[in-house]
Amino acid sequence: MDCIKIRQLEVFAYHGCNEEEKINGQKFYVDADLFTDVRTPGMSDDLEETVNYSKACKFINKFMTENRFDLIEAVAEQTARGLLKEFPKIKEVELTINKPNAPIKLPFGNVAVTVRRKWSRAYLSIGSNMGDKEEYLNQAIEGLYDDENCRVSIVSKFIETEPYGPVEQDNFLNGCVEIETLYSPKELLRKVNIIELEAGRTREIHWGPRTLDIDIILFDNEIVNLPDLKIPHIEMHKRLFVLEPLNQIAPYAVHPIFNKTVSQLLEDLQPQNKCSGCGGCSFRQQND
Template identity: 75%
Template sequence: MDIIRIEQLEIFAYHGCNEEEKRDGQKFYVDANLYTDVMTPGLSDDLEDTVNYAKACKFINKFLTENRFDLIEAVAEQTTRALLKEFPKITKVDFTINKPNAPIKLPFGNVAVSVSREWHKAYLSIGSNIGDKEGYLNQAVDMLYDDENCKVGAISKFIQTKPYGPVEQDDFLNGCVEIETLYSPQELLKAVNAIEAAANRTREIHWGPRTLDVDIVLYDDEIVADSNLFIPHREMHKREFVLEPLVQIAPYAINPISKKTAEQLLDELRGQSENVNSGCAGCQGCAMRK
C-alpha cells in the first residue's frame, strides 16, 4: 500500500499527568504514515481522489488541541482511531507522538509513543431461534451500523436451519455479516456480547435456544486462542449454517489454519454428509476403486 508521510507536525497542546502540563501546555511533534492509494490520484491528478494531507494535518491539530489526555499513549490511540474514521481513503495509520519537553529530571532527547492501527475485516455469524428471529438478526445488523468502530459491508440472506447439538428446540434463522472494524479481537468480542445482551441473550443451556447468537468466524488472517475466544471459529468447518451464509458473501475467505476457502469447506462438509447418508464411510475399498 502507498503512503503519505507527515513529519514533525508541531502542535501546542495540554497533555500530561502533571498539573503544570495541564496548566501551561507544551509543544508536541507528530509523525504519521497514512496508508492509502496513491496511484489513482497520481494518474488522475485530481484532489478528490486522494487524502488531502493539509486537511489531515488540520484534523490532527484540532483533535490534539480540543481534547486533553493524561497519557501520550491515549493521545496516540485516540488520534489514530479518529483519523481512520474521519478519512475513509486511509486504511492504516502509523502514528508517533513526540514529547521533547517531558518532565524528566535527567538529560534526554525525546520521549515518544508509536502505534500502528488499521481497519480489520471480520465475518460474524448471526443466528436466532426464539421469538422474532428475523427481528433479532436485523437488530444485530443495525447495532453494527450504529457502532462507529465498525463499517458494515456485505450481508447474507437469512436461511432457516436445523438446530445444532442434542437439545430439542425450534429451527434457527442464520446469516453472516461482513464488517471492517477498528476493534481488536477481544474488543470485538465485547462488542458482539453487548449486542447479544441487548437482545436478552442468556447462556443457561449449552447449544440451547437463544434470542441472538453472534460469533466471530474470521478476523483478517489472524489465529487467536484465548481462554474465551478462538478465531477462526473452532467449529466453522462442521457447521453448514455458518458456512452457507459465509459463502454467499465471501466464498474465497480463507480459514488461516486449514488454508481452505469457505467454499471448499462447505463442499467438503456437504460431501461428508452425502457419504454418511449413502452409508459410505470412505473405506479403503472405495478409495481403491477410484
C-alpha cells in the first residue's frame, strides 16, 4: 500500500509518570507513516481524494496536547487509533513517539515506542432461536454499529435453520456480518461476548437455545489457536448456516488453512447436503 510519511513532528505535551513531567511538560517528536491510496489523488491532483497531511499533523498535535498519559506506549496506541478513526482514507498507520528528554539519569540519545495499527476485516456469524429472533440479530448489528472501534460493512440476509442436538428447541435464524475493526481478535471476542450478555445470553445448556450467538468466523488472514478462541472457526466449513449467508457477502474470502474461498467451501458441502438454507438443514449450531 502507498504511504505518506511525516517525520519529526514536534509536540509539547504533558505525558509521563513523574510529577515533574506532568507539571512542566516536555517535547516529543512524532514519526508517522500513513498507509493510504496515493495513486488516485496522484492521477486526479485533487486534495479531497488524499489524506491531508497538514490536517493529520494538527490532529496529532491536538490529540497529544489535550490528552495526558503516563506511558508513551499509551500515547502511541491512542494517537494511532485516533488517526484511524478521524481519517477514513488511512487504512493503516505506523506511529513512533520519540521522548528525547525522558527522565533517565544516564547518558542516552532517545527513547521511543513504535506501534502499527490498522482496520482489520472480520466476518461474524450471528444466530438466535428464542423470542423475537430477528430483533436479537438486529440488536447484535446495532451493538457493532454503536462501537467506535467497529465499522459494519455488509450484512447478509437472514436464513432459518433447524437446531442440532438432543435439546428440543425452536429453529434458528442465522446471518453473517462483515466488519472493519480496530480490535485484536481477543478484544473483538470480549466485545461480542458483551453484546451477547446484553441480549440475555446464558450458557447453561450445551447446544441449548440462546437469545443471541455471535462467533468470529474469519479475521483477516490470521490463524488464532487459543483455548477460548479458534480462528478460522473450526467447523465453519461444515455448516451451511454459516457458509450460505457468508457466501452472500464474501464469496471470495479465503480460508487461511484450507486455502479455499467461501464459495468453494460451500460447493464442497452442498452436494453432501441438499439444503438451500430455508429451514431444511440440521447442522450443529455455534459452539457455546
